[in-house]
Structure formats: structure tokens, C-alpha cells
Amino acid sequence: MELAICTDVFSSLSVEDMLDKVKSLGIHAVEMTAGGWGSCAHAPAEKLLHDEKRLEEFRRLFEKKGIEIAALNCSGNQLSPGEMGERHTAGAYETAVLAGRLGVKKLVMMSGLPAGAPTDMTPNWITSTVSWPDYMPECVRYQWEDVAIPWWKKFVEHCEKQGIERIAIEEFPSQLVYNPATLWQLRDAVGPMIGMNMDPSHLIVMGADPIAGLRNLEGAVYHIHGKDARVERGLCDVNGLLETRAVTESSQRSWNYVAVGCGKDLQWWREFFSVARMTGYDGYVSLEMEDLTMSVMAGLETSIEALGQSISR
Template sequence: MRIGFYTNYSKETAEFAHEVGFTSLQLSAWPGSALDANTTTDAQLAEIRKDLDSKNIQISALGYYPNYQHPDDHEREAAQAYLPKVMDLASRLDVEVVATFAGQDPRLNVEENIPAFKELFSRYCDLAEKSNVKIALENCPMINVVTMRGNNIAYSPEIWDVIFDVVPSDRLGLEFDPSHLVWQGIDYCQAIKDYASKVFHVHAKDMEIDRKILARSGILGRSFAPKKGLDRRWWRARAPGWGEVDWPKFISAVIISGYQGNLDIEHEDDVFASMQTIHSIRSEADVVSNYSQERAGLRLGYNTLSKLIVT
């Protein structure tokens, strides 16, 4: 199992990863990224592959996380049209996993979103079969702090059972992130063992719980606090080792589950990110563009994980 992080590709980032000891990268494939599925040529892919190969860095997965059921017609249609291009890009790069969200129309409840999910991802899984890639759904609810509605239905084991039942494809699985299960109160170690055959990629992110805020605001979170960083809730994403995830226990569960992929840090730690200027955060594309450039959190996360994994 290799240790890496989710980032936009650049030669500077690859050099940093190599210098620290990372041997895996999950690369952003959003429009406008270095791996823009609309514009990246085979020659550019060959250069990226050559650079990473020279540093013994694997590409573990490509990442693209829009809302495929967005209420806005233009955003929804653009997202739905782009994912097949990302799958083709992954095939051209010989990358097995494309990580994404399931999406959610926030005007509807989870159950009401299932028919649209079934129709869309049944088609995507057929395309994944042809491209010889797998689709990994990240388990983040993507709760909007203003509306308290989510943009991604694939956030709990109860729902995973339904989505894997309605789309029974071996091309559809999970990008497992323990941090999102911590604040939901879900047993992340049991969950990864229960869904072992469906775990295609693993994110390493920690979760800090502020129990003073929780005791005062309750589980729905604060309503009037200023929005800072990614949220204003009682939970906060942290670098591995700086939150409540039991990393020896979790990595043991990962190994027991038989997972054969890499472990990639998804850096969303506002504490370390405050050391540099963070620009506007409007989407997951902005998250990876900003947070993955902050080096201290990545170094400290690597220090935590590297003591627990023999690469």
C-alpha cells in the first residue's frame, strides 16, 4: 500500500511528493486542471507519466466530484457529459479508478433521488466496462451549511446497500473516507470490512470534533457563526493524526478487508491551510486547487501514516 495525496498535477507538486516520500498521487481531472479531459493530449499524458514514473509515483485514481443531479440544467448537463470523458482519460493513462460523487437533487430526499441515480450510473457503468475502469463514489454527504441539504447521496452503509442493489455492477464501488463517518457516528472500521469488495480507493483524512460547539449548537450545527474555511460546524477536517480517527485500528481494518490500492491524503485541514492564502472555495475543484498546495499538513499527514504502513 502506497501513501499519496489528492492534487492537481504539476512538476513542482510531483517534486514535492518525491522529496517527502509519497509514492502515490490521485490527480484532479476537473475542467481547467492539468488533466482536463476536454483538452489534454496523448503527448501531454506521456510527459506526465514519464515525470511520475521517474519518481516512482503511481497515479492511484483520477478525481472529479460534481453534482450530477444539480437543479441548474446547465451545471447538471455539463457534469453528466464530462464524466465519460474522464473515464476515457483514465483509460488512456492506464489508471483503473475514477473517483466521483453520486450526486443529489437537494430539492428531493435520498429515496426520491434513487431513480435518477439508477438511470445515470447504469449508463456510466456500461461505459466503465468498455473503458476498463472502475467508478468509486466518495462517501461525503456534502451538506450545505445554509440549506442543510446534501449534494451526494452515497454517504452511509444503509444507502450503499440500495445503490449497489439498483446498479449491480462490479464497476461501481466506493472511495472510502473514514472522516465522514466519524461525525456521522458510523463505525468506519466495521464499514470498510463490511464493504470490502466495493472499496476501490481510500482517502486518508482525519476529523476533529469540537464538543463545546456540539454541546451548545446540537447536531445541526451553528446557524449564525461566521463561515470560515470549509464550514462552520462542530466537526472539522484535519490532517491524518490530528483528529479522532484511530489510524492503527483503521489501517488494520483496511488490511483485513483485503484492499490492494493506495492510501491518499485528501487535504482539507483549515488549521494548516491558514498558513497560506486560501482563495474562494466554491466547489471541490477549488478545494484541491487550494488545500493541496499547503505543504505542512501533507508532511505531517505523511509522518503519521508512514509509521503504520510498510510500502
């Protein structure tokens, strides 16, 4: 395994300055947002695809700096009804074309989340039992069979034409794929191009065990995000793990995203990567810094040190 970094944390820097910053941290691979909700500060698919000279300069800059593109990320909600879904769908298709032009073989995405019915205009994340109320089964059937599976089958065909080999779906809360079971559901319906971007922080905050998740997903983990979370003692005991407060309200939340090693200890992370390697993963681990309890650089340095001591190389 090798360490990469998600570059949105350096969104204020130019591409060249970002690459220099990444190298100064001892990292030689990047994951960049090119569509969806990301800043797209360094790899805006639409702009690069409409300017051949700019695209060629972009490609040469990475060669010059000795930095590899581990993946392009276009995480968004392409299954949303209305303008958002249309915009994120267009961005996903453009990102796939850009990946093909750059020789990048992997996309990192989210599954998307449809509305609960054809006439609804707001995505609906159903987490309660479908046994009651009685409208739940039809909502879930509609989301999967009428929206998600057809969209993904068509998109996979597009990606195959661009030379993309793997699409790593991040198991994010409020998405249709949010755990191993729902990843398998999509993969079984669409095909083996679909795998998981294992982001342990999301399973942690839903009360699951990412290490057990790795074992369940043997052969289907296509990417890993180096990102930690801490379930806050006392607060979670009172209010549970369902949390709607803004991420900036760190002191009041039942859980928070934190620098690697500030949620789970190093022994846990060493076991996590050992099991990842044992079950077949030997790719990039992209550090994603979203800890609001410390400065960006403190979070990066803390995470890099912890990942350096735990990644199975």
C-alpha cells in the same frame, strides 16, 4: 497499502513541479482531479484529450518521474438539474476516456444528488424520516429510480468500454450516497464496478464509526482517503453535528476537517487500517489535506507522519 496524495493541494504548481514536490515528501503515487468540482490543475481531461502531443508528454513525464497515477477524480454533482449536471456529466465521461488512454483503472467520484422532483432546479438532500411529511417517499423514489440508477447504469457501460475496473464513490454529506447503506443501494442496483472511496472524516462528522463501516463494506472498499475530522467538544454538545457554517469559521463549527492524527489518535488509525486490510483492502491511501487550522505544509507533514505510522503495509 501505499500512500498517495490528492494533488489539488498543489494546484498552484505546474505538473512537473507538483511531481517533484510529491517525490520530496517520499510519496510515489497521486490522485488527480480531472473533472467535477476539483481544480483540474494537473489533469484537465478536456484539454489533454484534445491535444495528442500534450497527452503523450504528460504520460512520459510520469514515467520519467517514477510516479504512478493511483486514480483520477471527477467528484461533482452530475445528477443536478440544469447546467451543473450537464457540465459534470460531460466531465465524468471525459475523465473516463482519459483514464482509459492513460491506463488508469480506477475513478474516484461522488454519487451526485438530484432534485426532489422533475420540476425542481435545486438538488435536495433528504435526511429526515420519510414517514412525515408525506411528500418525502416520492422524492426519494424519484431521486433513486428515475435519476440516479439510470445515470449510473449508463455511465458504468461507458467506463467498461474504456477499460476501467472500479469506480470508488466517496460517501460525502449532501450526496445521494453518504454512508454504507446508500453505497450498497447503488451497488446492488448498478453492479460490482461500484464500490466505496472510504473517507473516514465524513462518517466521523455524521456520528458514524468508520471502522464499523469497513466491516460492513467488506469486499466493496475500492479506495481510501487519508483524512481526519474532529468533533469539537462543547460546541457539538450544544448544537449537534449538523453544521452549515463556512469551513473558514473553524472556531465556531461543531466539527472541522483536520490533519490526520489531530482528530482521531494513532491507536484509532492503526485499528482503522488493520481492519481495512483484514477485510480485503490493500490499495492506495490518498492523503487529502483540508485542515484550515494550520499551514498546508504543517498539515501535510503532520498527516504523512501519522499515516506512515499507521498504514498496514
